[in-house]
Amino acid sequence: MLHRGATIGILGGGQLGRMMAMSAAQLGFRCIGYAPEGDTVAEQVSDDFFANRWDDTAALAAFAAQCDVVTWEFENVPVATAAAVPKDRMFPHPRALETAQDRLAEKRFIEGLGGRPAAYARIDSRSDLDAAVDRLGAPGILKTRRDGYDGKGQWRITSSRDADGLNFPDVPLIYEGFVEFEAEFSVILVRGQDGEIRFWDSACNSHVDGVLSTSSLPAGALIEGQVDEARTLARRVADALGYVGVLTLEFFATREGPIFNEMAPRVHNSGHWTLEGAVTSQFENHIRAVAGLPLGETRTVARAVTMTNIIGKDIATSQGHLAAPDTHLHDYGKAEVRAGRKMGHVTRLER
Template sequence: MRAPLPPGSTIGIFGGGQLGRMLAMSALQLGYRCIGYAPAGDNVAAEACAGFFEHHWNDREAVSAFAARCDVVTWEFENVPVAAVEAIPADRLPTSARALEVAQDRLSEKRFVEDLGGRAAPHLRIDSEEDFARALESIGTPGILKTAREGYDGKGQWRVRDRHEAQGIRFPGRRCIYERLVGFESEFSVILVRAADGEIRFWDSTANTHEGGMLVQSVLPAGEWVEAQVDEARALAGKVADALSYVGVLTLEFFATGDGPVFNEMAPRVHNSGHWTIEGAATSQFENHIRAICGLPLGETATRFATIDMRNIVGEQALGAHRILAEEGEPHLHLYGKREAREGRKMGHVTRVGARLG
């Protein structure tokens, strides 16, 4: 195991979005400085970083210069090209690129989890219109066609309610996966943090609500369906983290069904459904990720309030978001500093908490 990084060390973050911004803010609190790397764009993480490299992922010279300034390197989203991560010296990577390889391909991640004893929805690989037709016969409807790689927040996904609707969906020309839609009582996520010595801590699992494939709300208490199945889901998430020798925050999403938890997808990073931990937990997911990758002791993950309600602020909702501050109670508003309030774009979130526990 590496010695803990001393204050003043530099953390490199691949990616320039809001997750990188919140990671950098937690790193500053612990005495570290951050630099970021991402292609040119609205890189809101740059505002919390001491420096930022705006270069293409395949610019090996720029990646090398970035790595030379870092004591440790992490990432804020799972679609960072594996080649960029593999260009970082191994002694600066607390987690190998293997976690990204698994998570970047929906087929690979389902097989990986199934090999560890988890259950996913019935699914098939789709490489052509003929494959899609055979999958409709074999798996049936309702279902969902997804690109095997990339795509998030509902992008690269086509719901198929019945055979008639399927006739209007064309194979997009790249490898996909077709899944049977799962009948579920609730959606939930298991968020854990794992240290280099194998210690794992879990946050409470929220019940999550999605619209159009995008998370809109996470609440605690999560309800009896989630509470009855979270132990089984945690056991699987722990196996995934151990199998990957993962260090940092890892998220697995599940459906709570009448037959137990069904795995949906994983994210080897801090997660939208864990934003409530900033105010709602003893240690936030962002701080614990920094602690883990820097070799510091993990923080307690206990929930601090009897009720918690986190909601995303999307698109033009951000334009009037400061009105939330006039609400009674304890609304905690986070705006990400994005310049353009496009439809479907996450602009911030608000967490409302109830009575303090203990």
């Protein structure tokens, strides 16, 4: 258990790290960030910040030496970077990054635990894609196996002819068959160092152009009827990884039950509602877990909650949301405004 005034290191400098650092300060901890130069908004609320390359071993060693524990806020932190931190101070274990960073490895891992991902095929060539479309059908989604989020690194394939005009990327790919789903939802859990697991309520997620737009509770009867099965898989994943901290699994709610979509080994956008809508937020519970503290209660405190992302130029008028009752604005402090970029979020509660 970390002592008051201990230092928590965070790999990554985005809004998730920013909100983690704010929760850490509330619990009496210092935070030091580490990320390559850029619009690192976590730096604004950190006690110190290392703006160095992921492969700068000297800087990483200096960073780790100042930290009592280290975590991450971004699933694309290189595994080698996380592995450079002494194992007894790195939470979660880097194996979680290694599993989640390759979509093919992730789906095979999920299948090994009894989960059901969308039908998929490994793609290493144009002929592989043609064969996958023939076998799995179309429409489907061609994705890079590594990197890519918020709709990036993805191409919708409606027939094999779609690939004719595609500048076929020279990276490992995966083709996923189309899933007929009624809704999308997330299972978000926190697992402590002692193996205790707690779940937040699952929200119904709506996306626009591949980016999460809203997460809302209650999620509806369809999702609520599939949450138990999805939680069973999420618990298996967390236990298999020896996970410590907040872990998110995304699902499609279908007529045949929950279909696994992807895993995020971190706090998650669809859990931002927990800042005001739960007894203990995902950010505070992540800090509690990596610090070895008792986990907080995850119960929802309102009759209904809606979290809406503020995208791009909409941040300019975001303060107008505050005229509504029981509404909470979170501006991430990003200097550069561009289309599709998450600039903040707003949460509305109905008591």
